[in-house]
Amino acid sequence: MLRAIPGVDLVELPEAEICCGSAGIYNMLQPQAASDLGRRKADNIRGTGADVLVTANPGCLLQIRKYLEGDLPMLHPIQLIDASIRGVRPPEMCAPRM
DSSP: OGGGSTTOOOOOOTTTTSOOSOTTTHHHHSHHHHHHHHHHHHHHHHHHTOSOEEOSOHHHHHHHHHHHTTSSOEEOHHHHHHHHHHTSOOHHHHSOOO
16 A cells, blocks of 8 residues: 555565564563664664654554654654645654654
């Protein structure tokens, strides 16, 4: 579905099959392992050179946001689809990065 959005180029994520470390409550039960996974995922995301991260899992959004430390706007796919339908940039992509 995302491939059908005009102007969107999808970038493959290295080690996409590896969890971000959230995994339900894994980040609370195994905080060190979850932290290691979160950092690894964030490093892989940064390495893609992508302008925005889109993921449908709210746990992943929270976990990855912690380790990206504001480096990249993050959206749920519906936010990107909605912005495309309305012909606007998602607000998260317009705000200055910290």
